[in-house]
Amino acid sequence: MSATVKVASKPLAALDERLTISTWFKSNLRKVFPDHWSFLLGEIALYSFIVLLLSGTFLTLFFKPSMVEVVYQGSYVPLRGVPMSEAYASTLDISFEIRGGLLMRQIHHWSALLFVASMTVHMFRVFFTGAFRRPREINWSIGALLLLMGLAAGFTGYSLPDDLLSGTGLRIIEGIILSIPVVGTYLSFLIFGGNYPGEDIISRLYIAHVLLVPGLILALVSAHLIILWYQKHTQWPGPGRTEQNVVGYPLFPIYTAKAGGFFFVVSGVVVLLSAFIQINPVWFWGPYDPSQVSAGTQPDWYIGWLDGMLRITPALEFVIGGYTLSLNVLIPGGLAMPIFAGLLVAYPAIERFATGDDREHHLLDRPRNNPTRTGIGVMAIVFYGLLWLSGGNDFVATIFQIPVNYITRFMQVGLFVLPPLAFVVTRRIAIALQRRDMERVEHGRETGVIRMTTEGEFYEEHAPIDQYEAYELTAQPRPKRIEAAPELDESGIKNPHYKKTKRQARLNRFYWENTVDKPTPDELHDEVEHAEHDTLDHLEHEALPSGGHNPPESTRHT
Amino acid sequence: MTTHSSEIEPAAQGGDPLPDPGLPPHTPRLTDTDTKAAKRAERQIGVMFGIAALGSIGFVAAYLALPLDGDLGRLQLSNILLGLGLGASLLLLGLGAVQWAKKLMPDVEMVQQRHPLESPPEDRQAAVAAFEAGAEESGIGRRPLIRNSLLGAAALLPLPVLFFLGDMGPINPNPALVRSTTIWTRGTRVVNDVTFTPIRPEDLQVGQLVNAMPESYEEIPEEDAAERLTTRAYSSVLVIRLEPGEFEVPPGREGWDVDGILCYSKICTHVGCPISLYEQQTHNMLCPCHQSTFALSQAGKVVFGPAKRPLPQLPLEVDAEGYLAAQGDFTEPVGPSYWERAKYIRTEPA
Numbered sequence: 001m002s003a004t005v006k007v008a009s010k011p012l013a014a015l016d017e018r019l020t021i022s023t024w025f026k027s028n029l030r031k032v033f034p035d036h037w038s039f040l041l042g043e044i045a046l047y048s049f050i051v052l053l054l055s056g057t058f059l060t061l062f063f064k065p066s067m068v069e070v071v072y073q074g075s076y077v078p079l080r081g082v083p084m085s086e087a088y089a090s091t092l093d094i095s096f097e098i099r100g101g102l103l104m105r106q107i108h109h110w111s112a113l114l115f116v117a118s119m120t121v122h123m124f125r126v127f128f129t130g131a132f133r134r135p136r137e138i139n140w141s142i143g144a145l146l147l148l149m150g151l152a153a154g155f156t157g158y159s160l161p162d163d164l165l166s167g168t169g170l171r172i173i174e175g176i177i178l179s180i181p182v183v184g185t186y187l188s189f190l191i192f193g194g195n196y197p198g199e200d201i202i203s204r205l206y207i208a209h210v211l212l213v214p215g216l217i218l219a220l221v222s223a224h225l226i227i228l229w230y231q232k233h234t235q236w237p238g239p240g241r242t243e244q245n246v247v248g249y250p251l252f253p254i255y256t257a258k259a260g261g262f263f264f265v266v267s268g269v270v271v272l273l274s275a276f277i278q279i280n281p282v283w284f285w286g287p288y289d290p291s292q293v294s295a296g297t298q299p300d301w302y303i304g305w306l307d308g309m310l311r312i313t314p315a316l317e318f319v320i321g322g323y324t325l326s327l328n329v330l331i332p333g334g335l336a337m338p339i340f341a342g343l344l345v346a347y348p349a350i351e352r353f354a355t356g357d358d359r360e361h362h363l364l365d366r367p368r369n370n371p372t373r374t375g376i377g378v379m380a381i382v383f384y385g386l387l388w389l390s391g392g393n394d395f396v397a398t399i400f401q402i403p404v405n406y407i408t409r410f411m412q413v414g415l416f417v418l419p420p421l422a423f424v425v426t427r428r429i430a431i432a433l434q435r436r437d438m439e440r441v442e443h444g445r446e447t448g449v450i451r452m453t454t455e456g457e458f459y460e461e462h463a464p465i466d467q468y469e470a471y472e473l474t475a476q477p478r479p480k481r482i483e484a485a486p487e488l489d490e491s492g493i494k495n496p497h498y499k500k501t502k503r504q505a506r507l508n509r510f511y512w513e514n515t516v517d518k519p520t521p522d523e524l525h526d527e528v529e530h531a532e533h534d535t536l537d538h539l540e541h542e543a544l545p546s547g548g549h550n551p552p553e554s555t556r557h558t
Numbered sequence: 559m560t561t562h563s564s565e566i567e568p569a570a571q572g573g574d575p576l577p578d579p580g581l582p583p584h585t586p587r588l589t590d591t592d593t594k595a596a597k598r599a600e601r602q603i604g605v606m607f608g609i610a611a612l613g614s615i616g617f618v619a620a621y622l623a624l625p626l627d628g629d630l631g632r633l634q635l636s637n638i639l640l641g642l643g644l645g646a647s648l649l650l651l652g653l654g655a656v657q658w659a660k661k662l663m664p665d666v667e668m669v670q671q672r673h674p675l676e677s678p679p680e681d682r683q684a685a686v687a688a689f690e691a692g693a694e695e696s697g698i699g700r701r702p703l704i705r706n707s708l709l710g711a712a713a714l715l716p717l718p719v720l721f722f723l724g725d726m727g728p729i730n731p732n733p734a735l736v737r738s739t740t741i742w743t744r745g746t747r748v749v750n751d752v753t754f755t756p757i758r759p760e761d762l763q764v765g766q767l768v769n770a771m772p773e774s775y776e777e778i779p780e781e782d783a784a785e786r787l788t789t790r791a792y793s794s795v796l797v798i799r800l801e802p803g804e805f806e807v808p809p810g811r812e813g814w815d816v817d818g819i820l821c822y823s824k825i826c827t828h829v830g831c832p833i834s835l836y837e838q839q840t841h842n843m844l845c846p847c848h849q850s851t852f853a854l855s856q857a858g859k860v861v862f863g864p865a866k867r868p869l870p871q872l873p874l875e876v877d878a879e880g881y882l883a884a885q886g887d888f889t890e891p892v893g894p895s896y897w898e899r900a901k902y903i904r905t906e907p908a
Binding site for chain 1 (some may be wrong): 574575576577578579580581582621624625626627628633636637638640641642644645646647648649650651652653654655656658659660663664665667668669670671672675723724726727728729733734736737751769771780781783784787788790791792794824828829830831832834835846847848849851860862863864865866867893894895896897898899900901
């Protein structure tokens with residue numbers, strides 16, 4: 001028994017006698033997790049959330065969520081004697097009077113940006129690789145909720161310092177609440193505790209920001225991780241990797257060191273960012289004043305797409321029967337987010353309907369092997385990106401010296417034209433990549449050696465790829481093609497599900513349109529043989545004059 | 559490439575075209591074969607952990623050496639040194655651990671089998687049976703009175719929860735009414751919003767724009783910060799002087815200007831940002847939040863952007879002492895639209 005084990009054995013025994021922990025350790029300490037850089041993205045989200053909790057706790061020691069007016073007497077001279085809310089004054093104090101306070105504020109803000117960004121990119125990874133398929137739909141939905149909660153956490157926090165920027169954000173929220181039909185006006189008074197801005201909103205946002213939202217996030221993250229743990233991680237297809245196994249490294253010691261170390265890497269990078277790159281210098285903006293605003297008002301990046309939509313939605317406002325319906329505010333401000341979340345949660349079911357694939361999947365799809373899904377993903381990214389750019393249309397205008405009106409008009413049209421275009425182009429690229437893969441499997445890799453036959457025909461020598469690569473390139477599942485069931489069965493009775501199967505068949509045809517099917521073993525055999533035969537033809541032609549140095553397994557491609 | 563014949567079931571899976579060759583053979587790392595390389599890696603990791611320790615000490619040193627005294631340069635230095643110390647400490651601790659795992663811990667991949675992600679059929683049956691037994695014992699199926707009254711009680715429970723929130727804000731009088739008025743009344747003087755001095759018509763040149771407030775704003779006590787903020791959120795106005803005849807006067811608004819001096823609400827009719835970018839050439843006001851553009855020479859009409867309604871106009875007059883004053887409140891609610899808004903449009907300045 002090694003010294004390390006000796007030290008650990010006593011507390012382990014004590015724990016085991018109370019929690020039977022050994023049984024759990026036995027099967028989990030060496031639990032295998034697959035290794036890939038893209039699996040780190042979710043970890044970044046988790047770690048930045050932990051940094052948020054820690055830095056946020058520090059900030060609560062000094063922040064006063066109060067809208068009571070005080071006259072600033074702190075050490076930041078330009079604002080001395082200025083009346084402001086206690087929230088803003090205490091934010092200034094954290095920055096100017098507390099050692100490390102400014103650093104902690106910047107850590108909190110940087111990790112918030114990173115939190116939402118890494119969740120977003122993690123979601124892309126899960127989407128493009130099909131990791132949301134059965135059995136992981138629940139975790140996908142939890143992830144979508146987490147993303148929404150991340151936005152809520154970010155926005156409530158953004159509003160707390162009560163500086164000019166955050167107040168302007170709140171005013172926009174008030175405008176959005178007012179656009180809600182029937183109850184909007186009442187809701188606004190209830191939320192703000194009276195006429196805008198009132199004196200309650202900061203303390204109310206505060207409790208949401210430090211308790212409700214992080215509590216929900218913590219609960220959802222826990223569920224997310226427990227499910228991940230129980231279902232085991234997905235892995236890339238490849239030699240030795242099947243739907244039934246997990247290939248990778250053990251939790252202890254490899255991932256304890258790697259993932260544990262990665263937490264410190266992420267937090268270290270955030271701290272260094274906060275040391276060197278200033279973020280949200282609230283003292284420049286000044287205290288909130290509803291009659292003031294600074295030009296180039298920008299929200300944090302993750303709210304940009306919603307703000308962009310507010311900017312480019314045309315003036316759709318109607319008075320119906322004496323009541324005002326402001327769709328120009330309600331659609332981007334109120335409906336966009338639930339629709340977005342609904343689409344996210346619904347996507348696995350939609351894809352399942354289109355592909356008819358309800359099997360368990362633990363092997364990931366390479367994005368090219370599912371061209372339609374990849375196209376949809378890129379389409380969504382382009383859509384989001386255009387909205388996000390619209391949120392900075394004034395900056396785009398300044399940088400490129402284009403009138404801001406042109407940019408808005410362009411976005412209004414582009415939002416409906418460019419995403420479908422992106423879909424078509426992406427799908428084509430994916431299919432082309434698939435064809436190249438199959439080409440490589442059937443004809444081998446290009447060697448760069450050009451040969452000339454006696455007839456003067458040039459061809460490039462191809463060499464076969466190794467068996468591991470060849471297997472990896474053909475390991476994807478075969479698309480399942482669905483055709484509608486006949487409308488009437490043999491005895492002429494109408495099939496009650498005919499319409500549904502017809503719809504499904506149509507969707508399925510669209511989904512797998514032009515997707516490359518990998519060859520069957522026989523087809524591959526024929527194809528390779530055919531290629532070899534061609535090479536042999538060349539060899540025969542060449543035999544006499546050149547002596548024919550072609551190795552027989554090389555294949556030809558002109 | 560051939561496509562599959564279409565059938566309801568997939569064409570017999572066909573199998574993978576190539577057999578699974580199994581995991582590729584493991585290639586040893588330099589640190590596996592060369593003890594010197596392994597020693598070197600060990601030293602690297604030790605150095606990383608060493609720098610991490612120094613980072614923590616550096617943080618404490620910077621904390622003690624640089625008390626804040628209001629000097630911005632010192633604050634910046636403190637921020638950089640504290641961040642550098644803590645950041646280096648965290649980053650190198652992490653990098654050292656990762657390096658340890660990558661260079662010195664075994665990198666032979668292990669294989670574990672997945673367990674099936676569905677219960678065996680007999681377990682499912684047993685679960686259903688257990689549920690049935692419980693449901694049967696509760697008698698919920700046999701006793702509809704209990705079931706229905708329970709559902710009714712549960713359905714009404716959200717009501718107290720909802721009403722609990724009723725006092726979060728004053729909703730009596732009706733918020734729609736409260737927010738439809740501002741503190742502008744007949745005779746309220748227009749004052750500059752920085753100097754709070756009243757404005758004479760002759761103070762304004764043609765094309766000049768002034769941000770203004772009602773004079774009564776100053777009468778709100780300093781302690782009532784909320785009321786002051788609300789007033790700024792509703793009663794802020796823009797005063798502009800245009801050449802008489804160079805701006806449109808819609809029917810019903812004759813006599814609302816004083817020699818070409820017009821007054822508009824400063825609050826955007828889109829979502830309520832204070833509009834503040836003035837284009838002197840066109841006399842247009844641009845909202846910096848979402849770029850709604852209002853033509854002050856065309857009765858505040860929207861010429862671009864997501865806002866639908868023109869800026870509300872405040873009718874002006876000159877009081878007995880020669881200062882600009884309001885003829886009354888706005889004839890419509892200022893700021894963003896809301897559901898009941900149309901009900902509060904008045905014909906006369908109140």
